[in-house]
Amino acid sequence: MRTFDVKHVEQFSNVFPELTTKEQLETAMLFSLGLSKKEIASARNVAYRTVEHSLEDIKARYDLYSLNDMLSIFQVRLSFLALSGCSVKKQ
Secondary structure, three states, X not given: OOOOOHHXXXXXXXXXXXXOOHHHHHXXXXXXXXXXXXXXXXXXXXXXXXXXXXXXXXXXXXOOOOHHHHHHHHHHHHHHHHXXXXXXXXX
């Protein structure tokens, strides 16, 4: 069972322009909702190591040192989206 319909995940590409695949977007969304790596793996029906690699790749794309930093960025962007419908422009 997929947690997000691909159509719904794609609409977040404006909020996370650094993420280039649907899988990265889905992993980022689940992580920002507070799911553990094990829960993300189960929800996406992939191996735990796949989720670990995906999160490390996402972290590298944002040039961050920790998953907590990544969580903060995602939550702030999602909050802005919810409050104002804004998007982040890729530079």
